Each structure stands twice: as C-alpha cells, then as structure tokens.
Amino acid sequence: MILDRTIARMLPAVPKPLVQMLAQRYIAGPTLSDACRVVKTANAQGKLATIDVLGEEITRDDEARAIAGAYRDVFETIGREGLDSNVSVKLTALGLKLDYDLCRENLESVVGEAARRRNFVRIDMEDSSTTDDTLRLYRELREAGHENLGVVLQAYLRRTLDDIRSLADLQPSVRICKGIYVEPPELAYQGYDEVRSNFLRALEGLLDAGCYVGIATHDDWLVSEGRRIVARRGLAKDEYEFQMLLGVAEALGDKLVRDGHRLRIYVPFGEHWYAYSLRRLQENPKIAGYIAADALGRFVPRRNGSA
Numbered sequence: 001m002i003l004d005r006t007i008a009r010m011l012p013a014v015p016k017p018l019v020q021m022l023a024q025r026y027i028a029g030p031t032l033s034d035a036c037r038v039v040k041t042a043n044a045q046g047k048l049a050t051i052d053v054l055g056e057e058i059t060r061d062d063e064a065r066a067i068a069g070a071y072r073d074v075f076e077t078i079g080r081e082g083l084d085s086n087v088s089v090k091l092t093a094l095g096l097k098l099d100y101d102l103c104r105e106n107l108e109s110v111v112g113e114a115a116r117r118r119n120f121v122r123i124d125m126e127d128s129s130t131t132d133d134t135l136r137l138y139r140e141l142r143e144a145g146h147e148n149l150g151v152v153l154q155a156y157l158r159r160t161l162d163d164i165r166s167l168a169d170l171q172p173s174v175r176i177c178k179g180i181y182v183e184p185p186e187l188a189y190q191g192y193d194e195v196r197s198n199f200l201r202a203l204e205g206l207l208d209a210g211c212y213v214g215i216a217t218h219d220d221w222l223v224s225e226g227r228r229i230v231a232r233r234g235l236a237k238d239e240y241e242f243q244m245l246l247g248v249a250e251a252l253g254d255k256l257v258r259d260g261h262r263l264r265i266y267v268p269f270g271e272h273w274y275a276y277s278l279r280r281l282q283e284n285p286k287i288a289g290y291i292a293a294d295a296l297g298r299f300v301p302r303r304n305g306s307a
C-alpha cells in the first residue's frame, strides 16, 4: 500500500509519452473505429462490451456537448456494425462540473438516443465530490421514465450500503466496483480486506433488492466469491454479469466466459486519454518496475548498436 501511494504520487511526473506507451493496452485508441475493432474482437470471443468516450478533462460547454454528440455516433456505429455493446458515460465529461442542467441535458440526449436504439447507458461513478449529484441525476432521469439507465456504486465508500437502501425503490441496474479515486478515511475504507468485505455486503444487498448487478473486478478472490453468491441464489446467467477493464486480467475473464458467465469488457477510446491512463497505471502491480526500467534506460547510456 505504501508503495502504491508512492507510485500514485510520482505518476504525474512521468513524461506523457511514456504514460501513453505504458497505458496502450488499456485504451482502444484515439478513434471510434479503434473502439469498433476492439469490440468486434471481444464479441468474437463471446464477451459483451461497454464503450466509453474519454472526456473527463473537458473544461468548456461546447466540449461537453461534443462528447454527447460522440456518444450518438457510438450508437450509430453499434447499430451499423451489429456490435454487442452498450455505453458508459462519465458525468464530468458531459459537463457536471460546469453546470448541472447542461449535464442533465447532455445525459438525456444520450439516453434518448440509446432508447431509440433499444440500448443502455451506464453512468460511471467518479470521485466523492460527484456522488450526490450523480445519484440525484440518476433518480431524476429514472423518475422521468428513462428505464435504460444504470449506475455504479463503489465498495470503498462508507455510504454505499445506505445508497443501496435509498435507491432500492428504483430497482436500479448497478455496477459494483471497489472504487479508484483517492478518498479520505472519513469517507472511504482504506484497508484491502475492508473494501473486499464491503464489496460482498453491497453485492448481497443489491441482489436482495432485486437489482441486476455488474460484478466489476479483477480480484480473483472476489470473482470466486461472486460466483459462489450467484450460484447459491440460483441466478440464471442472464440475471447478472461480470465486468472487466480492457487490457486487465484477460485469463481470468476468458475462464469466466468458458464457464458460461456473461462478461462485459469496458472499452475506452478517444483523445482525452491521460487521466484514465494514470488511474490504470496506478493499479498495475508491475508499474513501478516499468517506470524504473525506463528511468534507468534514460540515465544509463546505451551501447553502440543496441536497439
């Protein structure tokens, strides 16, 4: 954990081209056709997908509107290419930090387009400064009749079990994940085992409330526990799904598919790749080694003729 925090602190100092190179495996590429190619490969392997237009670094209204427009293009491509994919959106990319009403308008346009195409939109959950607004907007749109909308809850947040209780009347479709943002101890469990335990409590709570759950983790132990819980409840394969990020734990994902579980791969694409890349690198247990090797390469002169 101490090593993790040190790496998290030093990552912003790593040169952008190196971040981009190390993070390549986590991102489909800069364009929609990159995402389309990656989703086709996942579909051919029996995996579903969720496409994310990267954009959380935007700072202007027109950029937020452009991201909403990019999602309409994503739905067009999903339809034209026959992809088995829904979409995931970050509310900050749709303007949450600029203006709540702008964000709502953008989200409604994405969800409306999804409904016309019988598709589905999942709202990602970002740092704790956005949790209240995200859940408020989720409720507002559900109460306005948008059924094709799901949300994410983070097992590290102390409030999550309360959030499950207060959302229960909506029977929401929920992705449960550990949570990736750096949060203070007053708000979030900090211990590895505490987060795991709360993940399972949240999973049970969501299933008790009759929710469709996306079990989003690459943690071997949580995947086994998740499998045990859905088997004990006798859930059919279309009553839950597992979810994983592009470029992470592929062997574990392949095994889930071989064993007949639904698995959805999160496929991000776009020009705004930096913040997402930093978060993925921060979680990669091998990242310290890669960065050290690169730094060493830059400080130790290469011999003539070496590549």
Ligand SMILES: Cc1cc2nc3c(=O)[nH]c(=O)nc-3n(C[C@H](O)[C@H](O)[C@H](O)COP(=O)(O)OP(=O)(O)OC[C@H]3O[C@@H](n4cnc5c(N)ncnc54)[C@H](O)[C@@H]3O)c2cc1C
Pocket: 123, 124, 125, 126, 152, 154, 175, 177, 178, 179, 180, 181, 216, 217, 218, 219, 220, 243, 244, 245, 248, 249, 265, 266, 279, 280, 281, 283, 284, 285
């Ligand atoms: C589909 C999906 C959607 C998500 N959406 C959100 C969201 O909306 N909001 C949010 O806060 N978080 C989200 N997350 C991130 C999540 O909160 C965790 O930060 C992330 O999944 C790592 O936690 P873990 O459960 O895999 O457990 P960990 O203990 O972090 O990882 C388990 C094992 O997986 C492998 N691993 C994990 N990450 C990497 C990596 N980057 N590179 C290489 N190996 C790795 C390692 O072997 C590690 O030991 C999402 C995750 C997934 C899978």
